[in-house]
Amino acid sequence: MPKARTAIVWSLKDSQLFQFLLDKYSDIPEPGSDTTNKTCLNGHALHIFIANESCYTSSTDIISSSFGIPSPETLIKLKRLIYNTLTKHKKNLNRNLGKIKIMCSEIFHQLPSHTVPNPDSNIQTPAVETIQPVNEFIPPALNIKEGLTPREKDLKRRLSLLSESRSEERSRHIQKMKQIKLQINDQPKIIKNFKQSVERKKQTIIKLKKELKKLKTESGKEEIAKLKNRLTATKNKYNHSIIKIKSNYKKELSERDTIIKALQCDKLVLEDKVLQLENINATSLKKDKKTYNVIARLIIYDCISNNVPTKRIPSVIDSLSHRMGILIDSVPDKSSIENCVRELGVISDLQAAEVVMATPGLTLGFDATTQEGVHVNSVHLTTKSNTLVIALDDLSGGTAEDYGNHICQAIQNLAGVYSNFHKTDLHECRDKIIQNISNTMSDRAPVNHATVMRLSELWDKSLTELNCHVHPLDSIAKGCTEALKTLQTEQGKLFGSDCLAGNIVLQLTKMRYKMGTGNPKAFVSFLVKEKLKKGLIPRYRGNRFHVLFHTSGILVLHSEQILDFLGSASALPCGGLTAALLYDLQLQTAKKQLYVMGLIGKLLTGPWMRKFYTSQDDVRNISYYEGVTVIKGVLARVNECLKNPFSIFTRSLDFFDEDLDANDPVLQVLLLCPQDMQVERMLKDCLSSIASVIQRQYESFLCMDESELMKLEAESARSHNMDSEEVVGMFSAEKKRAPSATVCYISSKVRSKKNKTVAYLDSLTESARKERVEWAMGAARIRRRANKVRSSSVNEEIVKRAEQKARESEKRERKQIENLLRKEDFDRIRTEMKDVTEETLTNVVDILSGNIFGRLICHYWFDEGAHCGRIMRVKKEWKGKKVVYNKDVYEVSYWSIEEDESEGVDYDMNKYELACDVLFKDLTLM
Known part of the structure; x- marks a missing residue:
């Protein structure tokens, strides 16, 4: 939308410029008089323009009639003059007053050249000082005897004006100096004595400077050179002694270092002998004195799988080692154990990925619930004989889009883990996993059906939607x-x-x-x-x-x-x-x-x-289609x-x-x-x-x-979806056991326990087990950083949705208030909004009645912040060739706080919405 147009307001009659023009350029000849001896300067034109209320037409007529200038030329030059002076310097007119004065002394219009009588060139100046004319380089005889051109006469006029102003300034300066001298003479005796002492000090300083200058003669320079040579010799002698002392110290230090190294070697030998004498079985859990080895991590994994609290695991490992007669040099602290939990979660993902890549006809199960104030979604894959949990994360909401994105992210994560460990192509792994999934298992809920439809669309694959037989x-x-x-x-x-x-x-x-x-x-x-x-009546x-x-x-x-x-x-x-x-x-x-x-x-x-x-290994277990x-x-x-x-x-x-x-x-x-x-x-x-x-x-x-x-390819589908219920129950139990634990930590622990990851590691060879544990150390750190980013994005989305929900609720409330405003039911408004004041209701009435035009406002928009504005007028609409006024819509000009009103943009605003914003304190009348 284009910016609103603003007009230039001319208010110059009280300015310093107009006073200057009155003093210097008010001698304008009467219309019809002889104008041959009168040249029109820019100052005359400006004086006429401002005196005629900035009107171009009347100003042009007066200038043409007074100075004999053609009207078309006068109008063009006047507009150019006004632009170069008033319009160009309108924001800082007083600051540029000197420039405008110089321009005022220039000729507005050059008359045709012809011979005119030569006026007397002698200029009378005040008696204080005689000032020579500016054109002193022109021979006087030429000025007197020969006729002057209009340009020379104009220069002569300007010279007289400048000489007058200069003489006035000089006289004012002389008077000021006289006053200052009188004030100085009238000062007390103490000040006069102080000034005399200052003068004596100045004379003393002058004498001392002269003596110093004498000292800086050639004889003094020779003495300074001798002193510099003696100083250089002393420095060299001192540096030589310092170098000698440093060399002696270095020799002593090297001798001491050799002695210390020998003693350290002796100490190590003695320590080895002491250990051999004590005959104690010492075991180190660190492979490089920094990282705990595979055995230490497997011990921690066992403790985690058996629900030992993380802060108790170090003391348990220490006490068990002492009871078994084994000396351990160090035990892991709490932070190292928490990292091991996340490593176990990464190994659990690798375990699931290896099974999924090798097993076709899988069934994807998922279920979501809100536990302990957190909305979590559990995703698992089932085979004929096993159930593997692949994701347990918190979500920002419970829509089909949220569930579908979470499941796709879980599949992507499985593919990434498998490709990272086995060094294969990521996209091939992902396509293979999706190809092996044939069915879905969930509860009978509309959002679950929508999620399955979304997965089929994203994966470009038809999935058989199965539902739990128990629900x-x-x-x-x-x-x-x-x-x-x-x-x-x-x-x-x-x-x-x-x-x-x-x-x-x-x-x-x-x-x-x-x-x-x-x-x-x-x-x-x-x-x-x-x-x-005691359990006669179940919960x-x-x-x-x-x-x-x-x-x-x-x-x-x-x-x-x-x-x-x-x-x-x-x-x-x-x-x-x-x-x-x-x-x-x-x-x-x-x-x-x-x-x-x-x-x-x-x-x-x-x-x-x-x-x-x-259960999955129960003899009575039947397939899904047998259950149907x-x-x-x-x-x-x-x-x-x-x-x-x-x-x-x-x-x-x-x-x-x-x-x-x-x-x-x-x-x-x-x-x-x-x-x-x-x-x-x-x-x-x-x-x-x-x-x-x-x-x-x-x-x-x-x-x-x-x-x-x-x-139906439903051999891998179980008859119920209670695995998800079990995972969610485990999450709730872990959350109660550790209320401050993050969802990432609890998810890793629950997945490893449900998937029996420790048993999976025990079933591997020693080399394969070591390879997976050492790989999980770095992968867990990467996963931890990714989970932090994901958690922050989920929290931001939760806040965003909460704000959106609050805005929708407020919007419904605003709609009700707008309906009351349309009915002008102010008693009901007082009942609904108890904190509203009578002043606010008065402003609302003014807005509805149209008594608000021209007033400034401050309007807060939730998406763009506060804006200034001015209510301009009622909205005009064209219906055919007629203009119709829409009394319910006002034209409002808005501009940001950093802008001014000239940069405002016009908007069409409903008056009931404006009144509603006043009630909700989003709009303030200035």
């Missing part, structure tokens, strides 16, 4: 609680948003485990007294899975004992929790819900966990049971077609559930909810037949 239990539990809640006919007293059974299980868990809210000590005493296991924190159904069956089995405990005096009130539990457990609806949940746990969720939640086939059978049996819900009481097989344990005491009690219409409705709705969950989450696989499932 559907969470949706099943949620669906069952919602179905039971809709059928509730009684209202409980416990807090919670679930059904009565869900609230009872959650609050009873608080009673058992949470100190303050519950009473763990009394509950454990009750369990011991009743000869029950339940909302991650339901099978825990909700299992605990419901336990409560049904031991309901009478629990009611007796809650009604006894040993159970403290716990803020009303005890009474509320006692009340809800006695409700008939709550009892029936616990029966139904317990039955579903025995027939569905319990067998589900046994079938899918298995099993789920198909479960869905068919659930749909069959929906036709007759009471058939669940007569089943001998569960929904996985496996035998039920007839001797199970919990199952025996659950089968005694009353079979009424309410229970039938509960069972039917719960089974319907279970069928819909299975149908929804396995929709993409239920339509495939067994031959299509066999074609």
